[in-house]
Amino acid sequence: QVVESGGGLVQPGGSLRLSCVVSGTRRSAHSMAWYRQPPGKERELVALISNDDRTTYGDSVKGRFTISSDGAKHTGVLQMNGLKPGDTAAYLCHVQFARDSYWGRGTQVTVSS
Secondary structure, eight states: OEEEEOOEEEOTTOOEEEEEEEOSOOOOOSEEEEEEEOTTSOOEEEEEEETTOOEEEOTTTTTTEEEEEOTTSSEEEEEEOSOOGGGOEEEEEEEEOSSOEEEOOOEEEEEOO
16 A cells, blocks of 8 residues: 655645655565646656655656655655746656555645735
8 A cells, every 4th residue: 555645735935745654565676756737737757766765757847846655665755945836737646666566546736926
């Protein structure tokens, strides 16, 4: 099971900290990633951290968002700073294991004054 938390309403320029928790397994994951899906738009990659802790970021969030996790990729955090109205979306955590992967149900982030 993958569960996200930490979303909410924030003013432009503000910060939020999203968390992702994996339960029900002792297997270490290959990667943990955050995706987002604005209303009426396609899902896009926000950030990914691999099993060797290499990180990848979407162009629109580079320099503002930071992804981190434990070694097994069972807990992760997406620190979001300098939020913009364009960051408004449902944010979903995705965890990739060797043979399968899992999505959380998402947490809503709304950036508005």
